[in-house]
Amino acid sequence: MERESILFTPFGIGGLTLSNRIIMAPTYLGYGHNDGTVSDLLLEHYKTMAASGAALIVVENTGIHPSGLGAPSMLRIDDDRYLKGLAGPAKVIRAEGALAFIQINHAGRYAFMPERMAPSPVPIGKATPREMTLEDIEHATAWFARAAARAQSAGFDGVELHGGTGYLLSQFLSPRTNRRTDGYGGTPQNRMRFPLEVVDAVMAAVGKGFPVGYRFIAEEFFPEGLHTDEAIPFAKELAKKGIAYLSVMVGTHESFALEPYATMEKDEGYMAGHAATIKKAVPTTPVITAGRIQSPATARAILEAGKADLIGLARVLFADPLWPKKARGLVSAPIVPCSPSCSLCTRRVMTGKPPFCSQWDKERRQAFLGRIGETGSPEL
Numbered sequence: 069m070e071r072e073s074i075l076f077t078p079f080g081i082g083g084l085t086l087s088n089r090i091i092m093a094p095t096y097l098g099y100g101h102n103d104g105t106v107s108d109l110l111l112e113h114y115k116t117m118a119a120s121g122a123a124l125i126v127v128e129n130t131g132i133h134p135s136g137l138g139a140p141s142m143l144r145i146d147d148d149r150y151l152k153g154l155a156g157p158a159k160v161i162r163a164e165g166a167l168a169f170i171q172i173n174h175a176g177r178y179a180f181m182p183e184r185m186a187p188s189p190v191p192i193g194k195a196t197p198r199e200m201t202l203e204d205i206e207h208a209t210a211w212f213a214r215a216a217a218r219a220q221s222a223g224f225d226g227v228e229l230h231g232g233t234g235y236l237l238s239q240f241l242s243p244r245t246n247r248r249t250d251g252y253g254g255t256p257q258n259r260m261r262f263p264l265e266v267v268d269a270v271m272a273a274v275g276k277g278f279p280v281g282y283r284f285i286a287e288e289f290f291p292e293g294l295h296t297d298e299a300i301p302f303a304k305e306l307a308k309k310g311i312a313y314l315s316v317m318v319g320t321h322e323s324f325a326l327e328p329y330a331t332m333e334k335d336e337g338y339m340a341g342h343a344a345t346i347k348k349a350v351p352t353t354p355v356i357t358a359g360r361i362q363s364p365a366t367a368r369a370i371l372e373a374g375k376a377d378l379i380g381l382a383r384v385l386f387a388d389p390l391w392p393k394k395a396r397g398l399v400s401a402p403i404v405p406c407s408p409s410c411s412l413c414t415r416r417v418m419t420g421k422p423p424f425c426s427q428w429d430k431e432r433r434q435a436f437l438g439r440i441g442e443t444g445s446p447e448l
């Protein structure tokens with residue numbers, strides 16, 4: 069039990085005070101409707117997550133433009149008509165006493181429709197995206213800025229730019245997916261240019277006092293891809309701009325199956341080493357680390373070692389939404405761990421089925437399947 073732990077000390081980001089060091093890292097579960105609007109299921113989910121005792125909930129990646137949706141049920145923030153619905157998650161999260169941020173994203177070459185745009189026409193499966201023109205780059209920058217302003221209008225406390233998982237912002241950064249020969253490609257400085265221009269535009273759109281965080285890719289794991297030595301100067305540029313935090317992750321959808329990622333991904337705190345490298349490079353910028361942080365003792369050790377300032381829980385919080393309360397001793401029961409050998413939630417997300425967790429007890433699984441109208445047994 070970690071009642072007295074650093075885990076339960078306040079921490080400031082971008083002018084806001086988090087009541088403890090635990091955040092819910094963004095986790096897309098496909099609980100939204102197929103038109104990108106908020107569903108009751110999604111609202112219930114965020115209420116449960118916020119009631120966990122985590123200080124900050126980052127709502128899953130949300131689409132800034134129809135051309136950049138990663139899946140049909142991805143939430144959308146590309147038009148004012150989504151504002152009313154998006155106010156829902158902000159409200160339920162805040163009602164539970166947590167801060168509410170939302171992650172905004174353009175999927176680029178990972179968009180789900182056949183027509184895609186990306187920095188360069190690097191094939192993905194059977195699709196080859198078209199190379200973005202300078203006009204496309206200008207438009208995409210404006211879409212990010214307008215989406216961030218909508219997040220503010222919808223009542224969120226801050227916004228996070230999705231610069232991880234191989235989506236558009238990281239596609240520009242990576243020499244593997246950015247083969248441009250103009251001012252947005254080639255040298256590391258040119259490859260950083262688009263994400264940095266997006267940060268400027270977003271900061272200008274929301275004004276001072278509204279934190280802008282960044283989901284940050286520290287390593288891609290492809291020999292010809294982005295490596296940590298190039299990610300470090302980018303982190304320094306983001307820090308100079310006054311980014312509220314860097315939420316450090318590694319890998320992209322294409323590199324998740326590669327070694328060493330596939331092996332390290334099973335380990336507790338598997339991204340903490342990369343977070344520590346980034347933290348060392350930008351000591352005054354808050355750094356979040358996530359990745360199977362199953363036990364409060366591991367979380368405390370990461371914080372005490374100065375590897376990160378904040379602990380992100382994604383699948384871990386989904387498996388046990390009482391993790392923070394149990395860690396604090398407010399609920400006396402063992403934490404239910406996310407099983408490293410299970411990928412049920414991810415598999416269901418990939419096949420468009422609302423996910424549940426294999427670690428939930430049978431009654432909870434049964435109730436969830438009833439809730440989504442899925443017939444069949446809750447046995448796995």
Ligand SMILES: Cc1cc2nc3c(=O)[nH]c(=O)nc-3n(C[C@H](O)[C@H](O)[C@H](O)COP(=O)(O)O)c2cc1C
Nearest residue numbers: 093094095096128129283358359360381382383384
């Ligand atoms: C089903 C699923 C959906 C995810 N969705 C997002 C997302 O929308 N945005 C994001 O930045 N990361 C996303 N992630 C990555 C998580 O935020 C987190 O970094 C990773 O899962 C490691 O933490 P964990 O072991 O607690 O799950 C997702 C991960 C999973 C498994």
